[in-house]
Every structure is written in C-alpha cells, then in structure tokens.
Amino acid sequence: QKEVEQDPGPLSVPEGAIVSLNCTYSNSAFQYFMWYRQYSRKGPELLMYTYSSGNKEDGRFTAQVDKSSKYISLFIRDSQPSDSATYLCAMSEGQGGSEKLVFGKGMKLTVNP
Amino acid sequence: NAGVTQTPKFRILKIGQSMTLQCTQDMNHNYMYWYRQDPGMGLKLIYYSVGAGITDKGEVPNGYNVSRSTTEDFPLRLELAAPSQTSVYFCASSRNTYEQYFGPGTRLTVT
Numbered sequence: 001q002k003e004v005e006q007d008p009g010p011l012s013v014p015e016g017a018i019v020s021l022n023c024t025y026s027n028s029a030f031q032y033f034m035w036y037r038q039y040s041r042k043g044p045e046l047l048m049y050t051y052s053s054g055n056k057e058d059g060r061f062t063a064q065v066d067k068s069s070k071y072i073s074l075f076i077r078d079s080q081p082s083d084s085a086t087y088l089c090a091m092s093e094g095q096g097g098s099e100k101l102v103f104g105k106g107m108k109l110t111v112n113p
Numbered sequence: 114n115a116g117v118t119q120t121p122k123f124r125i126l127k128i129g130q131s132m133t134l135q136c137t138q139d140m141n142h143n144y145m146y147w148y149r150q151d152p153g154m155g156l157k158l159i160y161y162s163v164g165a166g167i168t169d170k171g172e173v174p175n176g177y178n179v180s181r182s183t184t185e186d187f188p189l190r191l192e193l194a195a196p197s198q199t200s201v202y203f204c205a206s207s208r209n210t211y212e213q214y215f216g217p218g219t220r221l222t223v224t
Contacts, residue, residue: 008153032211043117043203043215044156088155092211099144099163099210100171105155 003027006089006104015113019076023089023104026070030102031094033065035074038086038106047074047087051094079111114139117216119204125222126194134189134219136204142214144207145187147171147179149200150218156203162187194223 006023013019021035032051036044050056053067062075072091076083089104120135138145147159148171158171162181176198178190187206191198199222205213 034211036215041218043205043217046212046214049211090211090213094210097210099161099169100146100158101211101213103156105153 004089004091004102004104007107008105010108010110012110012112013079015079015081015111017079017111019079019083019109019111021074021076021087021089021107021109023072023091024070025072025091025102027091027093027102028067028070029093029097030091031097032092033063033072034090034092034101035061035063036088036090036103038088040085044088076109079109081111081113084110116140117204117206117214119202119216119219121219122217123220125224126191128194128196128223130194131190131192132194132221134191134202134204134221136187136189136216137185138187138204138206138214139185140206140208140214141184142206142208143184144210144213145181146205146207146213147177147187147189148203148205149173149198150203151200159189159202191221196223199223 034049035047038044064073086106088106146161148156160179202219204216207213
C-alpha cells in the first residue's frame with residue numbers, strides 16, 4: 001500500500017458545484033495535512049493545512065481530517081472556473097519526525113462555466 | 114518578499130552536459146527541498162536540507178548533487194545529463210516541515 005493515495009481523476013464539474021477531493025494514507029505518524037493547488041505550468045501553492053483531526057474552513061474551502069479512518073478531504077463550495085487546477089494532498093509527521101512531505105499524485109479539476 | 118526564485122525557467126541540454134539549477138529564498142527558511150515532477154507522477158523529492166551545511170538524499174537522488182553553503186541558496190547540480198532527467202524541477206522552502214513554499218519551476222529537456 002502506498003503511503004498516500006489520491007484519486008488522479010480528472011474531475012469535471014459545472015460552475016457552482018460542490019467539489020470533494022480525497023486522499024487516504026497509511027502512516028499513523030502523520031500529524032499535518034496539507035492541500036496544495038497547482039495551476040498549469042506553475043509551482044504548487046499552499047492552500048491550507050490542518051493539524052491532527054478536525055475541520056478547517058477558509059472562505060469557500062473546507063479541509064477535513066479523520067485520523068481514525070486515515071482519510072482527508074477538501075471541499076470546495078460554489079466552485080468557480082478559477083478553481084480549475086490540479087490539487088495535491090500532502091502529509092507530514094511534523095517536528096520530531098521526518099523532515100519530508102509525502103504528496104499524493106494530484107487530482108486535476110476543471111470547473112466549466 | 115520575492116519568496117522562492119528559480120533560474121533558469123527553461124533549458125535544453127544535450128546528453129552528457131552538466132548544469133546547475135539555481136534556487137534562492139528570501140524568507141530566512143531553514144528547510145529547503147528539490148523536487149522533480151513528471152506528468153501523472155506527482156512530486157518526487159530529490160534532495161533536501163534542514164539548514165546551511167546540511168543536506169540529505171530524497172527519493173530520487175541519483176544523477177544529482179546539492180550544496181547548501183548559505184541559508185538563502187540551494188543549488189541543484191546535474192552531472193552528465195540523461196534523457197531520464199527531462200522533467201520540471203521545483204525548489205521549495207519552509208520554516209517548519211509542512212508549510213512548504215514553491216518556486217515557479219525550471220523546465221528541463223535533455224536530448
């Protein structure tokens with residue numbers, strides 16, 4: 001089993017739809033859970049991160065972590081064409097653990113006007 | 114702040130040539146990373162550094178070398194370029210192990 005698994009998609013939705021992006025993982029030492037957005041031919045940018053289990057909201061974006069199921073999600077409400085990008089989940093053991101992030105392979109999202 | 118800058122943006126190399134990809138950050142971050150990204154394969158860690166003078170191998174270090182003489186700079190050296198090194202290279206920095214900030218990337222083609 002890979003350390004982090006992410007459905008590669010692609011996913012195509014109409015404007016205004018609610019989008020759900022998911023990742024599963026196997027390493028129970030992960031403490032920080034990140035979502036990165038990468039526009040075509042650009043570097044990834046950090047959207048948001050969550051520490052341990054729970055929800056975190058930032059505008060139209062909500063990150064959810066369920067450590068008991070080793071499952072994380074990113075929800076995008078009222079999706080816009082500008083949300084069209086590849087979304088990568090990433091996980092870290094945090095301070096005291098590995099200094100490396102483990103990334104999912106990314107899910108390409110297209111929001112159609 | 115410029116954040117993380119990378120040069121060059123594009124480069125075409127012939128097989129067997131060498132080059133250095135430059136990466137500079139102005140955020141005083143201790144952690145710096147080099148990744149390569151191939152289509153459909155996600156980001157693969159080449160080398161990383163937890164501070165000046167300290168470097169360590171990532172998942173795919175073969176054919177690459179790094180140095181970290183200052184906090185700001187983390188160059189990646191390709192010796193004897195091979196077609197398998199055709200990729201997009203990203204440098205990233207962070208103040209901790211999880212909030213990584215990426216540069217714009219270098220697109221390298223080896224022919």
